[in-house]
Amino acid sequence: MDLSKVFSLDGKVALITGASKGIGLAIAEFFAAAGAKVVLSSRKQEDLDEQANRLKSKGYEAIGIACNVGNIGELQGLVDKSVETYGQLDILVNNAGTNPIFGPIHETTLEAFDKIMAVNVKAPFELSRLCFPHLRKSSSASVINISSIGGLSPEPGLGVYSISKAALISMTKVYAKEWGDSKIRVNAICPGLIKTKFSEALWSNEKIMDYMLKQLAIKRVGSSEEIAALALFLASPGSSYTTGAVMTADGGFTI
Known part of the structure; x- marks a missing residue:
């Protein structure tokens, strides 16, 4: 059997938001190593150029396109530039996220x-919608939304x-059910505690870490690469019958 x-992901083009570091960057590198042409996006072009050049030095195909997904007006340009560069779009990873506060909900402004x-919900909604005309042309389109175990049970x-x-x-x-006829698969990954800059307020807090x-079940913090490996599965032919799935990668926290 040839596996x-x-x-x-040979011949595929993938757009990944929040891709200048952490989980997004790890996903971009995994996808590139699997043969995809990757579009890295985040807010700062300088950071994107640095990472895209690093991937290119490994023989991968990559480009960085700056976009603040919280500014909805910038999303169309991101899609247009991605398609202008590579001529197609097969995979979208909505990874960019934000959480500017930590504390009781009644103290949230x-x-x-x-x-x-705007960043965690509205941007993935609109970016997915804008990518739809291009994704539906793909022979194996995949959208991957990076959620959180907090989406399953409040943290x-x-x-x-x-x-x-x-x-x-x-x-x-919703997208998985409605886009099935267009042969677009849509799945979500719910990471647990992953050692990234984004989650530093958690893993650097001794009290929270002890808890x-x-x-x-697996008593350690996870890595970005472990989320990227799951994303590769969801982007690849290996998951061709998987859509609407919500997959955890949390060391067993939600068992």
């Missing part, structure tokens, strides 16, 4: 609520963030 093509929803101090990630899970299922480790 060489089961996880191959409406301004913070709006910012979290202490992360109330509105948890709400936004729950909405993203629901959105994943988390007691809940885990």
Whole structure:
């Protein structure tokens, strides 16, 4: 049995948001190593150029396109530039996220609520919609939304963030059901505690870490690469019959 093509992304073009570091960057590198041409996007062009050049030095095909997904007006340009560069779009990873606050939900301002929803919910909704005309032309289109275990059960101090990630899970299922006829698969990944800059407020807090480790079956913090490996599965032919799935990668926290 030849399994060489089961996880191959040869000939595919992938757009990944929040891709200058952390989980997004790891996904971009995994996809590139699997043969995809990758579009890295985040807010700062300088950071994107650095990472795209690093991937190119490994023989991969990559480009960086700056976009603040919280500014909805910038999303069309991101899609247009991606397609202009590579001529197609097969995979979209909605990874960019934000959480500017940590504390009780009743202390969350409406301004913070709006910012979290704009980046974590509204941007994936609109970017997916804008990518639809291109994705439907693909022979194996895949959309992957990076949610969180907080979207399955609210996390202490992360109330509105948890709400936004729950909405993203629901959105994943809606798109999966409606886009099935267009042969576009849509799935979600719910990472647990992953050692990234984004989650540093959690894994650098000794009290929180002690609590988390007691809940885990695999008693350690996860890595970005472990999320990227799951994303590769969802982007590849290996998951061709998988859509609307909500997959956890959390060391057993949600068992």
